[in-house]
Amino acid sequence: MPTVYNWQIRRELDYPYEHERPKKQFAMVMDLNKCIACQTCTIACKTTWTPGRGQEYMLWNNVETKPYGFYPLGWDVKLLDLLGDSQKWVDATYEGPTLFDVAPEGDTLGKWMPDEYDWAFPNVGEDEVSEPVDVGTVMETLPHLAWMFYLPRICNHCTYPACVAACPRKAIYKRPEDGIVLIDPERCEGYQECVAACPYKKSIFNAVARISQKCIGCFPKVEAGYQPQCVTTCIGRIRLQGFISPPDQVRPDNPIDFLVHVKKVALPLYPQTGLEPNVYYIPPIHVPRSFLRQMFGPGVDHALRTYERMRRGEEPELQGLLHLFGSTERISHSFRVVDGEVIGFDEHGREIVRVPLVEPYQERPHEDPALEVVRQDIP
Amino acid sequence: MASRTLALALAAVFAGSSALAQEALKAAYRADGLPLDPRADVWQEVPSMTVTLEGQTVTEPMVMEASITEVQVQALTDGRDIAFRLVWQDTTEDRFQVVGRFSDAVAVMVPYRPSDEVPITMGAPGDRVLILHWAAFRQENLDNGYADVTKLHPNAVYDWYPHAKKPYRYPEDWRNQYALAYIGGEKLFRKNTLNTPVREVVAEGFGTSTWKDVQRAEGKGVYADGSWQVVIRRRFVEENTSNPDWGPGKRTFFTVAVWDGSAGDRGGRKTLGYAWIPLEVEAAP
Numbered sequence A: 001m002p003t004v005y006n007w008q009i010r011r012e013l014d015y016p017y018e019h020e021r022p023k024k025q026f027a028m029v030m031d032l033n034k035c036i037a038c039q040t041c042t043i044a045c046k047t048t049w050t051p052g053r054g055q056e057y058m059l060w061n062n063v064e065t066k067p068y069g070f071y072p073l074g075w076d077v078k079l080l081d082l083l084g085d086s087q088k089w090v091d092a093t094y095e096g097p098t099l100f101d102v103a104p105e106g107d108t109l110g111k112w113m114p115d116e117y118d119w120a121f122p123n124v125g126e127d128e129v130s131e132p133v134d135v136g137t138v139m140e141t142l143p144h145l146a147w148m149f150y151l152p153r154i155c156n157h158c159t160y161p162a163c164v165a166a167c168p169r170k171a172i173y174k175r176p177e178d179g180i181v182l183i184d185p186e187r188c189e190g191y192q193e194c195v196a197a198c199p200y201k202k203s204i205f206n207a208v209a210r211i212s213q214k215c216i217g218c219f220p221k222v223e224a225g226y227q228p229q230c231v232t233t234c235i236g237r238i239r240l241q242g243f244i245s246p247p248d249q250v251r252p253d254n255p256i257d258f259l260v261h262v263k264k265v266a267l268p269l270y271p272q273t274g275l276e277p278n279v280y281y282i283p284p285i286h287v288p289r290s291f292l293r294q295m296f297g298p299g300v301d302h303a304l305r306t307y308e309r310m311r312r313g314e315e316p317e318l319q320g321l322l323h324l325f326g327s328t329e330r331i332s333h334s335f336r337v338v339d340g341e342v343i344g345f346d347e348h349g350r351e352i353v354r355v356p357l358v359e360p361y362q363e364r365p366h367e368d369p370a371l372e373v374v375r376q377d378i379p
Numbered sequence B: 001m002a003s004r005t006l007a008l009a010l011a012a013v014f015a016g017s018s019a020l021a022q023e024a025l026k027a028a029y030r031a032d033g034l035p036l037d038p039r040a041d042v043w044q045e046v047p048s049m050t051v052t053l054e055g056q057t058v059t060e061p062m063v064m065e066a067s068i069t070e071v072q073v074q075a076l077t078d079g080r081d082i083a084f085r086l087v088w089q090d091t092t093e094d095r096f097q098v099v100g101r102f103s104d105a106v107a108v109m110v111p112y113r114p115s116d117e118v119p120i121t122m123g124a125p126g127d128r129v130l131i132l133h134w135a136a137f138r139q140e141n142l143d144n145g146y147a148d149v150t151k152l153h154p155n156a157v158y159d160w161y162p163h164a165k166k167p168y169r170y171p172e173d174w175r176n177q178y179a180l181a182y183i184g185g186e187k188l189f190r191k192n193t194l195n196t197p198v199r200e201v202v203a204e205g206f207g208t209s210t211w212k213d214v215q216r217a218e219g220k221g222v223y224a225d226g227s228w229q230v231v232i233r234r235r236f237v238e239e240n241t242s243n244p245d246w247g248p249g250k251r252t253f254f255t256v257a258v259w260d261g262s263a264g265d266r267g268g269r270k271t272l273g274y275a276w277i278p279l280e281v282e283a284a285p
């Protein structure tokens, strides 16, 4: 098997196919401090791509409540189980087993197959099970005494996809032009090897069409220079889609590179799978570190320090860039923060959006002597 | 991973193994038609051969422990068609291919070139094989109506399907071009609504199997008393498509694969006969 290099875990691994990095790699950053679980992204995706028969419980984009929400049931617990007890990081290098290392005899990688009903309860009772707090409790310190957070998930369009590795019919492919991973519906025979293989459980079987289907990265939009539906509809403006460079070709003015490689504030989800997933998360600051390290690896401490510096106003460029989130439907290939504005540019360096870091505002005095009234907190 | 080297080594072994004197299956001539029904009396008079099956352990994913270990095979010809009858014991009847559950199936493989040197690992580039694949889930569609949501989950509630009218008569409603798009388009529609439980596939090595443009093979499977009985019938020469070099008075080879849905078998996870078996087709007297 060819050997490939995974920069997220800083080590080589065996992958069934020769690998050449795509010309561009689809990537997304999500700021988990801002998601409010409104599910607008889920519905935008659903109405765009999966309103058909056999797709009733198919969510290419889902938002689950951590730690007790899952879609499908227990996906991350099963993943951690599969990788076993020795998921060890030495500094930034992962020395534990990847999915390829835990392959049983006769298979390419460690898998588990969800049951039909594991998919059947998205977002049911997920918040309610979180720990209650006593009346009068004040949470002023981080991490919070009681905590939960929302985790939006799409297909990670992995650099070394488990779904591609697992498909015996070679029906799944990674596009060389943008790294988007697609299932060819004509070659798929519904063997569901990808469903069992994808540790993020983002390949889902359609029992009516009898093929597996998955997030297509809104490729028709991306091809035209627009961000996917889940990004452009996001109410919390937590998302930014773009393209990530490998670490030896980082462009600091590329928004995704800046967040992931330069500031290292956005981290991959369960990088220990070995797949090099390309959705990157800014970890939520109120959650205990041990939980976050388990999810996002050892980069969590640095990411949170940087994020908190930003909150104190010490990272103006980062703060500026976060204003680009949700400010344009177009894909920003580069950005600049100047004079209180963040500017996004397209592939050809043409300006596509300019956002003020502080919205213009007017201050009016509390008391209005002319009308002899006291203003309440109204705009 | 060692599997590729292993595959090569095994391929070499299997190419050699068929050189052992192997009893041939005779497709006896019968003038008045080849019954599609596996329970037809005619089949009682046709000699049968036992083919021993082993788990597929050449390429991943594999079957390390075969749950079906033998299948009885018979064959008949009327000079134009050939019919195989395959009978095997399977304690679980799996007629659906749904989330995490798989269908029982059986396939007969014949090389295009009538030689036992064609790699039994589904051929090789330039060395094509024909695979006639019967599946219980397709039989179920034909016998009891398409396995749609309402059939799989009679109590399912769903408010609205775009571009489909009530009652949603799928698969017929897939002919609506909008609805078609919602299940992945024309080809998928065709694959899912074949009027036969047998699909015709060609392959030139593992992972290359592809549906033929022309799908005319027929079949019928019946499950009774813990056994599947399946008949697969095809013309030797179908028009407007490629065909193996076989026919009345000729000798070629075949082998069989069986899938046990309950054991998680699908695709490469199958049990198969690892040696080509000579197939002698009787000519009309």
Ligand code: SF4
Residues within 6 Å of the ligand: A154, A155, A156, A157, A158, A161, A162, A163, A164, A181, A197, A198, A199, A200, A201, A202, A203, A214, A275
């Ligand atoms: S997240 Fe899963 S489905 Fe998506 S590319 Fe990775 S392995 Fe494939």
Ligand code: SF4
Residues within 6 Å of the ligand: A034, A035, A036, A037, A038, A039, A040, A041, A042, A063, A150, A152, A233, A234, A235, A236, A237, A238
């Ligand atoms: S639309 Fe945005 S804020 Fe709302 S659930 Fe989705 S990611 Fe979270």
